[in-house]
Amino acid sequence: MVITTSEIHPFPQPRMHYVAQQQTGTTEPMDFAAVRALIAADMDAVDVLIHHRLRSDVILINQLGNYIVNSGGKRLRPQLVLLASRAYGYDGPHHLALAAIIEFIHTATLLHDDVVDASELRRGQKTANAIWGNEAAVLVGDFLYSRAFEMMVEVNSMRVMEILAHATNTIAAGEVLQLLNCHDADTTEQRYLDVIRSKTAKLFEAATQVGAVICNRPAAEERALASYGLHLGTAFQLIDDVLDYGSTSAETGKNVGDDLAEGKPTLPLIYAMRTGTPAQAALIRRAIENGGRDDIDKVIQAIESTGALAYTARSAQEEARKAAAALAVIPDSPYQEALHALAEFSVKRSF
Secondary structure (H helix, E strand, O other): OOOOHHHHOOOOOOOOOHHHHHHHOOOOOOOHHHHHHHOHHHHHHHHHHHHHHHOOOOHHHHHHHHHHHOOOOOOHHHHHHHHHHHHOOOOOOHHHHHHHHHHHHHHHHHHHHHHHHOOOEEOOEEOHHHHHOHHHHHHHHHHHHHHHHHHHHHHOOHHHHHHHHHHHHHHHHHHHHHHHHOOOOOOOHHHHHHHHHHHHHHHHHHHHHHHHHOOOOOHHHHHHHHHHHHHHHHHHHHHHHHHHHHOOHHHHOOOOOHHHHOOOOOHHHHHHHHHOOHHHHHHHHHHHHHOOOOOHHHHHHHHHHOOHHHHHHHHHHHHHHHHHHHHHHOOOOHHHHHHHHHHHHHHHOOO
16 A cells, blocks of 8 residues: 555645746646756766766775765765755755765665664665675775765865764664664654654755855854754655655665565654554554564554554655755745755655
């Protein structure tokens, strides 16, 4: 079953639709393809920079690093750096470096996550650890972290370094907190939200915040863009939770029920335990504590019958609305429109 989040709660449309108006004379909102087209030249330059800075005298680093960077993905986080900086008219070189830095940090976390979770599939392809082994994946992840910090120094902004160093530390703490929550059926909704805001949303927050910093925007505007990123990242992860049970492997590029197999108590499971029958709660508790997919069909039935996916989707919608509201401080432009469009995309996507 696929949940259509736009049917659960309509997402408010942004105030202006500059790109659509200019191109078609209509007021149709920008879609994800139009967002990517808007910053295509910048993203091409970021890709060139990523491949240049991935180079190493160690062949395995080149092989594994290029494999993970080229394995697909939406590249949403570097896009946020570009959009946030361009929204304020930035025309220097640092937005490209920061977009690459954000992507390196994100890629490093994926490599480490897949080792911790013993994952074998990501974006429909074998994970790096499944091909080269855990040791190589962890060490190349470390290389990407250290390369990112080398590039941060080159940007020559203490504020940027402060934001990204804090974000990286917060992400690491979130990963540890998630590990502690694994197989813990007593994890509360608040504890789970703490995990995703630290582990996932923090890098979204940093991406938009540094875009404001390099444009020398006032503190209030920097905070607003940071808030946009934090709420956007939270919405994005909540929809990932929905897709883990309400989509297919072909759509998401990973196995359905992966979170349950790893004993992760995500929001659909937490809500279904809280609102379901005693038998349903006991079933989900056992599934979380034991891991695996033995009872996956029964767990999905419990999730569907309690409306847990709809509840999680509504929570994501609320986060996306908060993200959109934070954009009021940004001048109207195609880039501001694109940031609105990404908030909408985060909760309407099926992949």
